[in-house]
Amino acid sequence: MTMQQIYLAIPLLPLLAAVLVGLFGKLMPRAMAHVLTILGVGASFGLSVYVLKDAMVSAPYNETVYSWLKSGNFTFEIGFLIDRLSAMMMVVVTFVSLMVHIYTIGYMAEDKGYARFFSYISLFTFAMLMLVMSNNFMQLFFGWEAVGLVSYLLIGFWYTRPTAIYANLKAFLVNRVGDFGFLLGIGLVLFHFGSLDYAAVFSVAPQMADVKINLIGNMQWSLMTVTCILLFIGAMGKSAQVPLHVWLPDSMEGPTPISALIHAATMVTAGIFMVARMSPLFELSDTALSVVMIIGAITALFMGFLGVIQNDIKRVVAYSTLSQLGYMTVALGASAYSVAIFHLMTHAFFKALLFLGAGSVIMGMHHDQDIRNMGNLKKYMPVTWITSLIGSLALIGTPFLSGFYSKDSIIEAVKASTLSVSPFAYIAVLIGVFVTAFYSFRMYFLVFHGAEKWRDVKHDAHHDDEHDAHNHHGLSPTENPHEPGWVIKLPLILLAIPSLAIGYFAIEPMLFGEFFKGVITVDSAAHPAMHALTHHWHAIYHSAVGMALHGLMTLPFVLAASGVFTAWVFYMKRPDIPAKIQTKFSVINRILENKYGFDSFNERVFAAGSLFIGNKLWQIGDVKLIDGAIVNGTANLIGKLSTKVRKLQTGLIYHYAFAMIIGVFFMLSFYSFKLK
Numbered sequence: 001m002t003m004q005q006i007y008l009a010i011p012l013l014p015l016l017a018a019v020l021v022g023l024f025g026k027l028m029p030r031a032m033a034h035v036l037t038i039l040g041v042g043a044s045f046g047l048s049v050y051v052l053k054d055a056m057v058s059a060p061y062n063e064t065v066y067s068w069l070k071s072g073n074f075t076f077e078i079g080f081l082i083d084r085l086s087a088m089m090m091v092v093v094t095f096v097s098l099m100v101h102i103y104t105i106g107y108m109a110e111d112k113g114y115a116r117f118f119s120y121i122s123l124f125t126f127a128m129l130m131l132v133m134s135n136n137f138m139q140l141f142f143g144w145e146a147v148g149l150v151s152y153l154l155i156g157f158w159y160t161r162p163t164a165i166y167a168n169l170k171a172f173l174v175n176r177v178g179d180f181g182f183l184l185g186i187g188l189v190l191f192h193f194g195s196l197d198y199a200a201v202f203s204v205a206p207q208m209a210d211v212k213i214n215l216i217g218n219m220q221w222s223l224m225t226v227t228c229i230l231l232f233i234g235a236m237g238k239s240a241q242v243p244l245h246v247w248l249p250d251s252m253e254g255p256t257p258i259s260a261l262i263h264a265a266t267m268v269t270a271g272i273f274m275v276a277r278m279s280p281l282f283e284l285s286d287t288a289l290s291v292v293m294i295i296g297a298i299t300a301l302f303m304g305f306l307g308v309i310q311n312d313i314k315r316v317v318a319y320s321t322l323s324q325l326g327y328m329t330v331a332l333g334a335s336a337y338s339v340a341i342f343h344l345m346t347h348a349f350f351k352a353l354l355f356l357g358a359g360s361v362i363m364g365m366h367h368d369q370d371i372r373n374m375g376n377l378k379k380y381m382p383v384t385w386i387t388s389l390i391g392s393l394a395l396i397g398t399p400f401l402s403g404f405y406s407k408d409s410i411i412e413a414v415k416a417s418t419l420s421v422s423p424f425a426y427i428a429v430l431i432g433v434f435v436t437a438f439y440s441f442r443m444y445f446l447v448f449h450g451a452e453k454w455r456d457v458k459h460d461a462h463h464d465d466e467h468d469a470h471n472h473h474g475l476s477p478t479e480n481p482h483e484p485g486w487v488i489k490l491p492l493i494l495l496a497i498p499s500l501a502i503g504y505f506a507i508e509p510m511l512f513g514e515f516f517k518g519v520i521t522v523d524s525a526a527h528p529a530m531h532a533l534t535h536h537w538h539a540i541y542h543s544a545v546g547m548a549l550h551g552l553m554t555l556p557f558v559l560a561a562s563g564v565f566t567a568w569v570f571y572m573k574r575p576d577i578p579a580k581i582q583t584k585f586s587v588i589n590r591i592l593e594n595k596y597g598f599d600s601f602n603e604r605v606f607a608a609g610s611l612f613i614g615n616k617l618w619q620i621g622d623v624k625l626i627d628g629a630i631v632n633g634t635a636n637l638i639g640k641l642s643t644k645v646r647k648l649q650t651g652l653i654y655h656y657a658f659a660m661i662i663g664v665f666f667m668l669s670f671y672s673f674k675l676k
Contacts, residue, residue, distance in 0.1 A: 003054065003061065007080045010047050010090060011129035013040040014097075018122035025115025033115035037122040038101045044125070045094035048087070055087040060518070062135050062199060074190065081135030081198060085341065085519045089132040089273055092345055096265040096352050097125040099491035103356050104257045106487035107363065111255075117157060121261060124150040128266050132273060137186045137196040140274065144182065144238065147267045148175050154262060155254040164253040171247035178237015178244050185230030188213075192223055202280040202521075209284045228281055228288035232295075235271025239325050242299045246598050248322055249306075252314040256359030259314060263321060263355075265348035272328045272344050276337040280521040283335065289527070290421050293333025293414075297425035300326025300432045302596065307439035309592045312369045313358045316443045320395065321351055323432060327410050330425050335527035336413035337520045342510050343406035346503050350394035350403055353495040357388035360488050361447060364481035365454065368474030371446045373457045378448040380481040385448050387492040392444050394499045396437040396560045399548040402503030407433075408547070409511060409533060411556055416532035433556045437563025445571045454481075504544045512537050 001009070017040030021033045060083035069076040100121060108117050127150055131143025148171075156168030186196070192208065193201045205224070212220040235241070240248040251263055262268070275282060275292065282288055300323050307319035324347050331340035362369055364381050378385035394403035411433070414426045455477040475481065483489065509515045512534050524531045541547040551557050570578050582589050594600065 003051075003082075004063065004065075004080075006047050006051060007061070007082060007133065008065070010044045010051070010094075011126050011133065013043050014122045014129070015126040016040060018119045018126060021115050021122065022119035025119060028115075030114055033118045034101065034105050037118045038098070040122060041094060041098050041101055041125055044129070045091070045098050048090040048094045051082060052084075052087040052091050055082060055084050060084075064135075068138070073194070074196075076138045076196065077136060078139055079135040079197075080133045082133065083519045084515055085273075085277065086132050088341070088345065090129060092348050093125065093128050093132065093266050096348055096495075097121065097128075097261060099352065099356070099495055100257045100261040102487055103260075103359070103491040104255075106484050107257055107359055108255060113157065117154075117255065117257075120150055120154050120157070121258065124154070124258075124262065124267070128270070131270055135198055137189060137198075137201075141183070141186060144234070144270065144274075145179065147262075147270060148172070148179070148238070151175075151251070151258075151262050151267055154258040155251045157254055157258070161253070167247075167250040167253040171251050174244055174247040175237045178234050180233075181230045182234025182237075185227050185234065188223070188227045188230065192227075198277070205280050205284060222285060222287070224281060225285040225287045228278070228285050229291055231278060231281075232271075232275060232288065232292055235275055235329075236295065237271075238274075239268050239271030239329065240299075240322055241271075241295050241325065241329055242302065243598060245299060245303065245322055246595075246602060249315055249318045249595075252312070252318050256314065256355060256362060259318070260352040260355035260359070263318065265352045268321065268325055269328070269344045269348065272325070272332065272340055275329075275332045276341050276520060279335075279337045282332070283521055283523045283527065286419065286526070289333050289335060290419050291333075293330055293417070293419055293425050294421045296326045296329025296331075296333055297421070297428035298326070299323070300330060301428040301435070304432050304435035304439065306592055306595060308435065308442070309589065310439075311372055313361060313371050313374075313443065313447065314355070314369060316371070316439060317351070317354050317358055320354070320436065320440065323436060324351065324395075327407065327429060327432070330414055330429055331410045333419065333425070334410075334413045334417040334422065334529040335522050336410065336529045336533070337522065338511055338516045338530065339406065339409045339413050339533070341516075341520075342503075342506065343410055345506070345510075346394070346402040346406045346499075349495055349502060350391045350401075350499040353387060353391040353492060353499050354395065356488075356492055356495065357384055357391060360384040360484055360492065361388075361481075363484050363488070366474050366479075368454070368457075371443055373454050373474065374447045375450040375453040376448070377481055381483045383483060383489045383492060387496045388448065389444065390496045390499050392440045395440050396563065397433065397551075397556060398560070399551040399557065400504065402499055402501065404548065404551060405503035405507040405544065408551055408554070408556055409507070412533055412536065413529040416529040418526075418528060430555065430559060434559040434563040437560040438567050441564045441567035442571055445567060450572060504548075507544055507547070508537075 014037070017037045021028075021036055025033050060081065062079070062081045064077045064079040067075055067077050101118070104117065104121065108114055111117065124147060127143050127146030129143075131140060131147060134140040134143060152168045152172045155171050156164045158164045189201055190196055192211070192213075193204060195201055209224055211223040213223050213226065215221050215226065233244075237244045248263055248268065252259055254262075282292070303319050303322035303326060307316050307323065310316045310319060324343070328340045328343050328347070331337070331343065360381065361374070361377060361384060364377065364384070365374060368374075390401070394401040397404045397407040411426070411429050414422055414429055417425070454475045457474060457477075511530075522530055537547070541550055591597075
């Protein structure tokens with residue numbers, strides 16, 4: 001096979017499997033659904049690893065596969081840009097997808113939509129691969145919308161549940177807001193740069209740095225600033241940044257495997273990948289970078305606070321995802337694009353591990369998701385316990401684990417940033433370290449340690465999220481949790497390995513080596529964060545071991561350890577303290593439970609406002625104008641005219657003869673007038 005054939009095979013194999021299983025799933029044996037899709041995604045993963053190895057030694061591949069449309073002077077093409085950034089993303093996407101496919105065999109074993117689910121997740125893999133492999137904005141937008149569509153299908157997979165339908169509609173609508181901004185940004189690129197090809201746009205971008213455009217009246221705006229902010233609005237929707245974050249927690253209504261695939265490892269990181277890919281544009285606008293940093297900082301801190309009060313095991317991990325996406329976004333704002341991508345990669349492994357671990361717990365608890373009904377599960381589910389512990393330690397940035405290297409690098413990058421908003425962002429990410437450690441180990445202690453609280457639960461009071469689909473209602477007091485089979489445990493173990501080690505091995509080449517050379521653009525003079533990190537590495541750390549040992553003496557480690565200790569005291573030694581705090585700070589607790597009012601604001605302003613406008617347009621435009629004035633008005637007018645004219649139809653012959661005589665008289669008068 002030529003390299004181009006390999007590049008084509010990587011996205012097309014999952015697509016082929018998705019089409020076969022989607023169309024013929026009901027006709028084939030049940031097992032064939034997972035066999036075909038796992039073979040397709042597994043082959044894509046193997047080829048992606050080969051492509052990454054090739055990208056390490058070869059020049060980037062940037063070619064058009066075919067021209068899709070030609071309109072005037074513009075050509076819209078499908079093409080691939082394969083460099084180290086896209087190759088690394090391909091490996092992460094296909095590996096996590098493969099683990100989720102294997103895991104799904106066990107998790108969805110009893111579900112009626114078994115084949116349909118495999119078809120969807122394989123189709124999602126295709127869409128995500130098309131997004132990361134694109135060499136132009138049009139194909140990027142195709143992949144962008146395709147992952148949004150499949151996400152909509154997967155969140156509402158259990159379509160008989162009103163909550164799932166509400167969640168997928170919410171995700172779809174919120175993402176449309178972000179995508180509208182994204183599309184406007186692409187439109188500006190096409191209009192001013194005359195091309196949608198990355199290489200063509202990036203090559204002329206420096207010449208456009210000082211170009212001004214009129215948006216409102218005679219006000220002058222920087223083209224690069226407006227373009228970058230509009231593109232970032234797309235990232236805010238897809239990567240769930242405040243205020244377009246509201247869809248992601250509700251998306252937990254979908255089956256757990258897609259929470260790992262879409263809402264932890266791949267789709268939500270599409271915005272991070274896109275901004276890193278657009279680094280030649282973002283480097284030309286400090287205003288856009290400041291917007292990126294401030295939005296990321298707000299998301300990292302305030303979404304972390306919401307994780308503290310959650311009792312649904314999946315929602316705790318979901319708010320953790322929001323917070324970590326905020327960290328990645330802050331790194332992008334600091335021009336530490338490689339650090340953001342590095343954290344994207346490490347986060348993909350340990351967050352997918354945490355979601356799949358949560359799914360294993362849910363299965364063991366017969367689909368009860370309330371962490372207050374759990375406890376001491378390490379006794380019954382040792383593999384889930386140890387892998388979840390590894391995931392939690394990686395998440396909070398424990399030295400030597402993968403999350404430490406990427407998370408601490410983000411904190412150092414923000415500290416070194418010269419943007420005016422960087423002091424606020426630095427404080428936000430530092431506080432976020434404590435908050436992350438606290439809610440992560442609150443969940444860990446409540447689930448895996450302490451008393452076996454399910455023995456005291458009354459089962460008629462259960463309101464779990466997934467029992468409708470599985471017809472389970474939690475454990476009875478006499479039952480014990482059980483570790484699921486190897487199709488569940490194997491992905492947990494395989495994800496735990498990179499969660500432990502990938503950061504240690506990857507940090508030097510990815511951040512301080514040649515890995516992203518020529519792929520990511522940074523103006524070191526204007527944005528010195530990466531220069532400062534590199535100096536620290538060579539002058540202080542010297543190696544990954546040195547960085548980890550130094551990390552034991554830093555403020556982030558103290559904050560993380562304090563968060564773990566506080567969670568241990570609150571939930572293992574003095575469980576009465578959280579209740580007292582909740583009572584004393586009831587106003588703050590109510591604000592957090594109300595999720596800062598974002599949902600209620602959206603419902604009262606945007607949803608209610610749209611309904612109000614729609615009703616008025618219907619009442620005035622449809623009922624009064626179209627139906628009342630045009631349709632019924634025309635009918636009424638004709639009816640009234642007919643009533644008047646009908647009186648001329650008397651049925652008497654002399655009336656008609658008289659009318660004829662009068663008519664002849666008028667005609668003769670008319671013609672005689674013309675003859676004169």
